[in-house]
């Protein structure tokens with residue numbers, strides 16, 4: 001137990017439209033990449049929890065899927081997951097991209113926020129891309145729309161404004177215990193991060209619907225000895241596509257695309273696990289998995305449906 005009587009702890013949900021920089025912010029706060037980031041919208045599918053512990057506090061950050069108007073079942077589940085993170089939060093960070101406003105989604109989020117009691121901070125992200133005076137009309141606009149505890153401009157990419165944001169968050173945390181060991185960075189298993197890393201590389205290397213039609217499952221994760229008695233971690237990642245044509249694109253001519261995905265993912269996974277890795281990627285088809293409740297549970301990691 002912590003001897004510090006003033007120790008604070010709590011949950012902070014990061015919410016916002018797609019592509020505003022929520023995962024980038026979580027990674028910057030943690031000082032380590034735990035959430036995958038791509039320039040494509042709807043990269044994050046699940047709630048990703050990152051934990052920050054200092055002598056004074058422990059904050060569990062919950063990164064959520066970007067909010068959108070859902071078009072298929074996977075997207076409806078992503079939206080449900082994101083709004084689900086609002087109810088339990090001590091503090092909500094509502095992140096907007098100041099270079100690309102999305103009034104329809106933003107208004108919908110504000111409506112939801114009015115129904116929950118959490119303290120909400122408006123985070124104006126990507127200030128590195130604009131001149132400061134352009135922020136004034138956004139401040140004015142938002143102070144009329146909602147009673148935010150604070151409005152803080154930041155750059156999740158350069159970390160500008162992020163220390164100030166953390167200071168403000170701490171003031172709103174309740175007194176409470178340390179829920180997780182101090183060196184724990186997330187409550188999600190290693191396999192989840194490995195699967196996400198493979199999915200990130202596929203998203204980066206493919207276009208159109210392919211990035212969204214893929215799910216990745218780690219079927220084997222095992223320490224093995226090489227002939228020279230060195231230790232290596234053997235990982236077998238299975239990539240599920242929705243159709244045969246998508247499978248062929250992910251594999252590429254002569255296996256080129258899948259090979260590159262494997263090479264790039266292995267570099268990140270070795271860093272993440274701090275170990276040597278042998279990564280095998282196997283691509284297969286599960287027809288229309290995004291529309292099927294049971295398969296969404298298995299492949300998308302959506303638990304209670």
Ligand SMILES: Nc1nc2c(ncn2[C@@H]2O[C@H](COP(=O)(O)OP(=O)(O)OP(=O)(O)O)[C@@H](O)[C@H]2O)c(=O)[nH]1
Nearest residue numbers: 019020021022023024041042043044066155156157
């Ligand atoms: N210039 C700039 N780019 C940023 C900043 N924050 C994020 N980005 C970029 O914006 C894109 C989207 O970032 P993500 O962190 O994946 O956004 P997200 O809100 O988690 O996206 P979803 O998973 O779709 O919800 C990436 O290309 C980031 O590099 C920032 O502060 N400045």
